[in-house]
Amino acid sequence: MTGRLTHPTRSDARYNREHILDVAREVFATEGLTAPMREIARRAGIGPATLYRHFPTKELLATEAFAAQMAACETVVDEGLADPDPWRGFCSVIERICELHARDRGFTAAFTTSFPHAVDFTARRERTLALVAKLAGEAKKSGRLRQDFVLDDLVLVLMANGGIHAASPATRVAASRRFAALVIRAFEA
Amino acid sequence: MTGRLTHPTRSDARYNREHILDVAREVFATEGLTAPMREIARRAGIGPATLYRHFPTKELLATEAFAAQMAACETVVDEGLADPDPWRGFCSVIERICELHARDRGFTAAFTTSFPHAVDFTARRERTLALVAKLAGEAKKSGRLRQDFVLDDLVLVLMANGGIHAASPATRVAASRRFAALVIRAFEA
DNA sequence: AGCGAAACGGACGGGGGCGTCCGTTAGCTT
DNA sequence: AAGCTAACGGACGCCCCCGTCCGTTTCGCT
Structure with missing residues (x-):
């Protein structure tokens, strides 16, 4: 059809x-x-x-x-999983996804908001989040990620990252970068 | 007039x-x-x-x-300053202000957005932020707050906190609480 | 080249928010 | 209690966005 x-x-x-x-x-x-x-x-x-x-x-x-952006997200997670150091991979996922969202106002909304009709989009998101969960598990085993980290924390971070508004995109990306560094410190064991 | x-x-x-x-x-x-x-x-x-x-x-x-909410913010900061333990005072400021913002969608926007014509509102905000800076300075001296903390980090946190949307106010407050705990961990030396 | 169908886009009606006008209502004064 | 005037609110015109209809254009096939 x-x-x-x-x-x-x-x-x-x-x-x-x-x-x-x-x-x-x-x-x-x-x-x-x-x-x-x-x-x-x-x-x-x-x-x-x-x-x-x-x-x-x-x-x-x-x-x-946003199919391309979604694919970029998946690539980021895949590359994070491929990193031999799971903690470094985990950090790169947070940094790069935060930056992706900061560069694209719409994508943040599209990612956070679940359209009732865009079924496959939410499906891809869930699948990606599941991969992140796997990466987080490995990072925990390595001892660098806090044991009490839960996947909801990441969702929370993404929502919060979406709250960073700024006049210029450049400022927004910079602020988002600082924010990512902040939460990574919070997640470190 | x-x-x-x-x-x-x-x-x-x-x-x-x-x-x-x-x-x-x-x-x-x-x-x-x-x-x-x-x-x-x-x-x-x-x-x-x-x-x-x-x-x-x-x-x-x-x-x-929002005059009342603004006053509440000032009270929170004043009480934080009054705490003999500056780090505990600093934490309470973050927790309570995040909760204030989570309870009131509009206040977040009003606090973050600077209306061109609401001059005295931004003035009060700046004054309050200055007090927070003072509290942060004491918390740094006590050694519990990271030395590299800057006031912009707090603004960033408030903006990010505003990004936490949720269906029910109860969920929003809960999420905001988790978020506050997260950033406090990040700010701790 | 000419025809049929697919694609185009100007224009329409509906809905909602905004800020204002002006005829009406009702509080205060003496 | 009676009048003056401040305060009220229904209704208006404006603008922007939405989604659709239908007459016109243009592509691609023969």
Whole structure:
């Protein structure tokens, strides 16, 4: 069913679809998920109807737009797991995911908010969190991570990281970095 | 000039003013600062015009409504300073302020956001922060607080604490408590 | 080249919030 | 108790966003 939507036959439709996603990524990153659909349409140089035809709901658009970010999250966790030193891997996961969220306002919202209809997105999130849990287990065994760490602590940290608002993205990333360093100190045994 | 506004001559006006403030506190606490002015008027059982007559801008209303919360913040800091153990005082400030913010969605926003026109509000905030700085200095001298703590770390924590969203206020307060414990561990030498 | 279908986008109606006007109500004064 | 005036609130116009309809354009196939 989605085959028709994901692979339009006509070239202009195919181009528009990708172009919309590019613009949506940029707009969501700077303005957040609350950005109007119209704004995305405007910047993409298309009419609202075209936007809605490609992505009937904002949830669908966001899910597709953040697929790359989600993949980046998974990569970060995978690389953390691959690190021979589990504590170092654990720290890198916190640092890099915090930075990912700081760079992209919308992604934080998309990650935290669970859209009712974006089922596969929450599924991927849960799967990734499960991998983090595994990494945390190894880090605990190595003795560097506090034994009383629970996965909810990480969720808490991500939510809190989302609360770091700042005028410029640069400041936000810097603040987020400091924040990551802070919580890592808190998690260290 | 504000004398007329703060002390209306007619009894119904005087009552309405206080009633609006009560309702605004409740609405801001549960719905956040983004709550429509209309909602406050509705719950107060008055027309929008009456609300706007008493408080021409949302900033003015919020500033007045959160005066009590602001005072509570100051009390918390004062009591922290009064504690003979500066580290314990410092911890109590973090815990209690985080809880204050968790209980009141709007206050977080009002505290973090600097309204362009609510001059005296930011002034009180700065004054309070200065007191916290003093407390932090003593806590450092006692050796329990890390030497590299800076006041910006606390601001960062408050912003991050504001990012902790949750369905029920109870959950939010609980999460905020865990968060406070987390950052205290990070701040301990 | 010409046709059919797919894709486009201007325009519409609906909903909600905002701030204000002005006719009405009701408190205070003498 | 009667009038003056402050205070009230329903209703208005404005703007922004949403999602959709439908007439027009353009692509791709033959």
